[in-house]
Amino acid sequence: MLKVDRLGKKYLGRWIFRGLSFELGAGDRLVILGHNGSGKSTLLRTIAGLTAKTEGTVTLPDGDPRWTLGLCALEQALYGQLTVAEHLELTADLRGCPARVDELLEKVNLGYASAVPASQLSTGMKARLKLAMAIQPEPKALLLDEPGAGLDEEGRNLVDRITSEQSARGCLIVATNDPLERRLANLELQLA
Amino acid sequence: MDLLGGVEKLKTGLRALFVLLMGVATVWSFFVPDAEAFQKPGMARIFLWHFPCPMLAVFLLLYGAWCSFRIFQRVKLSPFELGPETDHDEKTMWDLRSVASMELGYLFCILTMASGILFSEIQWGAWWSWDPRQTSFLIVLLIYAAYFALRFAYTDPGKRAAYSGAYSLFTILPSLFLFFVFPRLPYIKSLSLHPTDSILQGQIKGQYAEAVILILVLVLILTIYLFKMRIRAGLLEINLEKNIGQLENLGVNTTPTGVVRPVSVSKPD
């Protein structure tokens, strides 16, 4: 479903990671652990094609990556002047998939804030909106970068639910430096 | 071994012949009879060395753009235009050719401007005459400078190749206009002090024309040689980078920063 073969990324003369190979099938949940600066987020961005790789190959699930790949990252920005609902409508329009605004907002428990501009959202609410946008096309591969950051206990339960649903649909990669989030995975990759 | 030795001797002989011909051409350019078509024929010998420069600056800019086009031909877009997979070696080679071409083109453009300004002062009595060809080459010089400004702005080699290549491709349209259309626009042509088609119209003939052609051929050979040398230097840099990478793989880390590797992919306890 998702294959990474001898993947390497060099930045300013330094290898961030190198010789990385793994293959994930349906139902696989990989957690990438490592301290700050070990390259977890860069690895996710490289797999998603947002950062150019230096060597190796990444094979994504068959189909249009706009539909088959979902990424939710801490540093991902939102359009301050657009409301929560408008964000989901925009990404649906761009992807060419159903918006499912009400359904997704209910799932991430953000229905009450659908008309609130993103600039007025709290950190936790932004994280929920980004989760909703990532799962909108029901992707075969879901990449989550520090999914628990900024979320309360209810939010962390939400992440648990989303990762369980993803297991039934495809594969999941979670990058984190929180040891508690090892619970989300059945595979583990430690970046030194 | 004899064959290799023979080839080396031949190469050395050709290099010596080239240097000799360059010397002959340089001396000849001082003694060749005047071309009467110029306003001050005795002072117009700089034309012999000025003439090849714009031609090569034009050719190299267009060749650089062609090499950039080949970079993008190597980018295989997935069916939905996402996640380009690139043949890195091919892309690197075309980027190297593109930058070598642009560097040499920039050099010839500077030489065109420098020799042109001298020519302008001697023949037309002013360092800068707002002649359409002078002006269009100043813009070409700015295009070259912008290309390198863009190239230096990106530190990542992949981004550097892609974005500077895109710019190089995009320069084709204005460059063609500047070289071939702008100086020939009727209103602009009427303002021009520059001679056009001097050789074809027979204004430059005899020994002077022969000297022009000899120097053009020699400068062309020199350009090809410099281009090949620049490619070799670029490849050496790339191979050095690769060798450092291989040493890192063997655990002989030659860089101050360590190589980070995955420790394991395993089932958690």
Place this chain on the structure above:
Amino acid sequence: MRSQSGLVTGLLFSVVTVYAISFASLNATMTSTVVSGMLWVALLFSSSASLPRIFLSEEELGTGDLLRLTARPHAIFWGKSLFNCFQCVVTGTILSVLYLGFTSKAIAVPWLFAVSLVAGCLSLAGAVTLCGAIASQAANRAVLSAAIAVPLLLPLVSLGVSAVRVSLGLHVRHEDVGSLTEGIGAAIGLVGYAGVTLATGPWIYSAVWRS
């Protein structure tokens, strides 16, 4: 996202330029060549200062990744360049009206003026949008985008000046602005420049947008 700041910046720049030129040339007789030259210089700097923002702001706000994950490159380029085309035509029209009003210059061939202005604005918008996209991920993106755009736009400005000069001064005595045929030729050049720029822009952008 298309914010209104670009449009407001472009318009403000235009108004200030018109005022500055008119003030500087107080009581002076402006020939058609000078008027058309000034008009295009104002348009050139107004567009190269405001139009690249449409791509640069995505990278500055960090929303570029959201687009790269969800959209096709052609869609992004077309969306942004069409908005810039609209913005540039609006700015160009307002600038022309103000400028010709301030300098009391009549238009001798209105259709040629209109075609040149619209085609020139479309060319400017297409070229500046692509330069903005090319420079968007560099550290000094704001200055760089204008610096790499201006040399590519100078040939376009020369065509624009040729066409507008003829459209303003064709029947004016004591002014040698060239023939109508030359003006039409320059306008065709502008239309061609706009066509080629807008046709190749999406292709070039799609090749680099994920680099």
